[in-house]
Amino acid sequence: MTPRKTPSRRSSRRRRALWALGAAVVSLAFLLGLWWGGPGPQPPVPPRPTPKAVQAPKAKPTAQPVKQAPQQDATASRPPIPRIALIIDDMGHGLAPATRLAALNLPLTLSILPHAAQAEAVARLARSNNLEVMLHLPMEPRGYPGRDPGPGALLCGMPRDVLLATLRDNLARVPHAAGVNSHMGSEFSLRPELLEPVLLELKKRDLFYLDSFTSPDSQGLATARRLGLRTGRRDVFLDHQVSREAIDRQMERLLNLARKRGRAVAIGHPHPETIKALQYWAPRLRRQATLVKVSEILDAP
Numbered sequence: 001m002t003p004r005k006t007p008s009r010r011s012s013r014r015r016r017a018l019w020a021l022g023a024a025v026v027s028l029a030f031l032l033g034l035w036w037g038g039p040g041p042q043p044p045v046p047p048r049p050t051p052k053a054v055q056a057p058k059a060k061p062t063a064q065p066v067k068q069a070p071q072q073d074a075t076a077s078r079p080p081i082p083r084i085a086l087i088i089d090d091m092g093h094g095l096a097p098a099t100r101l102a103a104l105n106l107p108l109t110l111s112i113l114p115h116a117a118q119a120e121a122v123a124r125l126a127r128s129n130n131l132e133v134m135l136h137l138p139m140e141p142r143g144y145p146g147r148d149p150g151p152g153a154l155l156c157g158m159p160r161d162v163l164l165a166t167l168r169d170n171l172a173r174v175p176h177a178a179g180v181n182s183h184m185g186s187e188f189s190l191r192p193e194l195l196e197p198v199l200l201e202l203k204k205r206d207l208f209y210l211d212s213f214t215s216p217d218s219q220g221l222a223t224a225r226r227l228g229l230r231t232g233r234r235d236v237f238l239d240h241q242v243s244r245e246a247i248d249r250q251m252e253r254l255l256n257l258a259r260k261r262g263r264a265v266a267i268g269h270p271h272p273e274t275i276k277a278l279q280y281w282a283p284r285l286r287r288q289a290t291l292v293k294v295s296e297i298l299d300a301p
Contacts, residue, residue, distance in 0.1 A: 080262060082264065083296070085296070086106065086109070086268065087110075087134070087210070087266065088101060088109070088267075088270055089181070090270065091111060091116070092112040093113075094117075094118055098122045098126065104278055104279055108132070109131065109132040110122065113183060114136070120174070127175075127176045132295060133176045135171055135179075138151070138184060138185075139189060140153060140154065141214070142186045142215070149183055154167065154198065163198060168201070171205070178295050179207045179230075181209070182220065187215075199229055207229075210232050210265070210294060212233075213234045225299065230301055238250045238267065243273065244276070244277060247268075247274060248281075254266045
């Protein structure tokens, strides 16, 4: 008869079986936990862009020196300052007008009539005040003898030797004369054959000739140039009409001509209106032009 197992053995087996079952359950639970809690499938990671090569900062171009325009003389861009010469004709009849003109402190040229009562005294006064002196040479005008140029005139009917003798006498009466311009002469100045011996005598004495241009057909300038004298011509008569308004208009015209041509020559007379106008205009003339003696504005031979 088979012996019955004791209860202590049965309980020992049952405990071992429970422990084994428990260990199996724990192991199974652990494995399930690992599987269930692990990371799920991850989305594909997009490829990272290849980083661009870091470029070194571009070097700044070396600053080139700024080319400057060549510096010019400040006066080069300005128009040249015009020159103006002022002649006062018919001088020699008295010292008072010459004294008033000298007091203007302008580089005037006084043109003196050779047979005027104070011709020599006015020439010396002008010289002592640094004013230029000219012989105001009387010549035959159109309409002679109805229009009389006065004593010492060169007339169209004179022989050559008489012309020269008259000229030399006139020059002797006006000391310090640097040149000659005509008094009247609208007829004589049309005759190159009469002008030629007169101008050659002036050239021999190293005197200049200014054509007063009393006729638009005057041959004085052209003949003087042909013979090689220092020469020029009058551009404006300041006081053909002796009124202040008319003289002011001619002053404006003188300045305009000087600016246009670079130089201009004006002739006036010792009228009180003319002297007052010169005194009034002197500051503006000095600002807008260079005032010179007539000998400084002539054409070279």
